[in-house]
Amino acid sequence: MMRFVLIAIFVTSLFAQAPDWAKVEAETLKHFTEIVKINSADPGGSEKPVVDYIKKVLDAEGIESKIFTMENFADPDIIRPNLIARLKGSGKKKPLLIVGHTDTVNVDEKKWTHGPFSAHREGGYVYGRGTVDDKDNLVAAMMSIILLKRQKVQLDRDVIFMAEAGEEGNPAIGVAFLVREHYPEIDAEYCLAEGGSVVRTAGTLKMVSVQTTEKIPAGVRLVANGVAGHGSVPLQSNAVVHIAQAVAKVAAWQPPMRLNDTTRTYFERLATVATPEERARYNGLLDPEKTDAIQAWMAANDPRHNSMLRTSVSPNIIKAGYRRNVIPSEAEATLDIRALPDEDLKKFDEQLRSVINDPAVKIVRDGWASRPGAAPSSLTNEAFKTIEAVAKKHYPGVPTIPSMSTGATDMAFLRSKGMQCYGIGPMIDSEDGPKGFGAHSDQERILESSLYTFVKFHYDLVEELAKVK
Ligand SMILES: [Zn+2]
Structure with a gap:
């Protein structure tokens, strides 16, 4: 008892x-x-x-x-x-x-x-x-x-x-x-x-x-230096032109797609509650025959999912010049980089340099890896x-x-x-x-x-x- x-x-x-x-x-x-x-x-x-x-x-x-x-x-x-x-x-x-x-x-x-x-x-x-x-x-x-x-x-x-x-x-x-x-x-x-x-x-x-x-925020500034001069005499070294070209190259670049445990499972399970068109896209991401077209579609129409596929780069601030008849000696652009959690940032920095490929443009780290990276839970x-x-x-x-x-x-x-x-x-x-x-x-x-x-x-x-x- x-x-x-x-x-x-x-x-x-x-x-x-x-x-x-x-x-x-x-x-x-x-x-x-x-x-x-x-x-x-x-x-x-x-x-x-x-x-x-x-x-x-x-x-x-x-x-x-x-x-x-x-x-x-x-x-x-x-x-x-x-x-x-x-x-x-x-x-x-x-x-x-x-x-x-x-x-x-x-x-x-x-x-x-x-x-x-x-x-x-x-x-x-x-x-x-x-x-x-x-x-x-x-x-x-x-x-x-x-x-x-x-x-x-x-x-x-x-x-x-x-x-x-x-x-x-x-x-x-x-x-x-x-x-x-x-x-x-x-x-x-x-x-x-x-x-x-x-x-x-x-x-x-x-x-x-x-x-x-989650992605790791990393910031950089692109800084172009050139020769200052009179606006009536265009110069090939114009900092505005160099920064504009660098921004255009970065924006056109899609860093390679890479899925991790979380994003792979995310797309698999999302497919089970998606419309037939969405399902075809989510399930086709890893299909070598279809992936390029799907990624291009997402870049144009589904920017959040596109960002989940890769380390992303968004040019968000651009600063240059102060009057019309002066060629400025400096121009800069700020890039918001959101790295995949397993990104090798050192390697990414090298890739970024080769994409820009312009000795007149320096890459200055500003808010680079401000938060620690870690493997997905x-x-x-x-x-x-x-x-x-x-x-x-x-x-x-x-x-x-x-x-x-x-x-x-x-x-x-x-x-x-x-x-x-x-x-x-x-x-x-x-x-x-x-x-x-x-x-x-x-x-x-x-x-x-x-x-x-x-x-x-x-x-x-x-x-x-x-x-x-
Ligand atoms: Zn909150």
């Missing part, structure tokens, strides 16, 4: 009751709207009140948190703290890190119908800066750690919650600072952060997109398989598709330390972005119901990865 009672106690503590989701939804909405109402835009706001808010909430749950702030010698009044909280597990497995960023991009207040910090609720949506980037992930991660604690879930690994500052363009005070100075506080086997989403099109779920790798480990299984439960009937961001996220810093990171996110209608309701837009919004489902998905995923088994 005693033994039976002990087993019963053990079993109930292993399989804790599910949270009361109706209550959790109300709580989620309260925290989410309160946090959206805080202006944490960079520039213009501050992460500190968000961190203060989270700390208070965690304190009330009996969850200890630590604050890490990089010293700001230039302006000691600007405090941009990062918060880290940890629930202890048995230590049988390495920790799981769950991440949200507390800052947002800045706003142009007069362009907003509902104020950017109003958290206005209408038609099932919550409006405001950060609603889908990244206060959704921030609140979901906070709710997950709170619920694990409240449900007394026995853990095989520590769960670490990181509310990081400076994600939008200033990782030096956020993730880069934490990785460099406080890595033991966040060291984990797996991490979950932003960068994914559940895609719904025309009201139908299409896929669960999980970011498993695994698609066959426990973490990815669990994401797939939990996604199936909350978003039934659609595939989980790994993806490579063409843009950069803070996961690059964590992956470079060997962490296996996965970008997740709530369900978003694919029509929302083009209509001006997406991340960084002037009417950023989230479906309330989508936020609630995401919190459940997040919690189930974290619990499944961390609980005693």
Whole structure:
């Protein structure tokens, strides 16, 4: 009998009751709207009140948190703290890190119908800066750690919650600072952060997109020098001409296509939910007979997929000259290079030189490899398989598709330390972005119901990865 009672106690503590989701939804909405109402835009706001808010909430749950702030010698009044909280597990497995960023991009207040910090609720949506980037992930991660604690879930690994500052363009005070100075506080086997989403099109779920790798941003300036002179006497050494030719050559160049585990699986699985024409293209990419035509089609009509195929180069700034009758002695162009995660940048630099092939044009590295590169996260480990299984439960009937961001996220810093990171996110209608309701837009919004489902998905995923088994 005693033994039976002990087993019963053990079993109930292993399989804790599910949270009361109706209550959790109300709580989620309260925290989410309160946090959206805080202006944490960079520039213009501050992460500190968000961190203060989270700390208070965690304190009330009996969850200890630590604050890490990089010293700001230039302006000691600007405090941009990062918060880290940890629930202890048995230590049988390495920790799981769950991440949200507390800052947002800045706003142009007069362009907003509902104020950017109003958290206005209408038609099932919550409006405001950060609603889908990244206060959704921030609140979901906070709710997950709170619920694990409240449900007394026995853990095989520590769960670490990181509310990081400076994600939008200033990782030096956020993730880069934490990785460099406080890595033991966040060291984990797996991490979950932003960068994914559940895609719904025309009201139908299409896929669960999980970011498993990203391109590495690298910048260069092309600088041409020539002889200055009178505009009435054209010179072949004209810097404007040399820079224009260099830009034209770079723009016409398509670095070779190369797929990695993530992009290969991405196109394979995307084909299963695509139209027949799309499917033929995605499946034909590796067919030597068809690939050239498909790549040319994507370059012209599907630029995002074209960028996923290769290291890309986009000339985005050009500067030269100051008056019509003067041949300037210098001209320059800035190139935005987004390298594949496994790109050998040294070799790429040589290729770029041979494409430009002009001794009058110098290549100056500017923002070159500003973020670390790392191999894509695994698609066959426990973490990815669990994401797939939990996604199936909350978003039934659609595939989980790994993806490579063409843009950069803070996961690059964590992956470079060997962490296996996965970008997740709530369900978003694919029509929302083009209509001006997406991340960084002037009417950023989230479906309330989508936020609630995401919190459940997040919690189930974290619990499944961390609980005693
Ligand atoms: Zn973000």
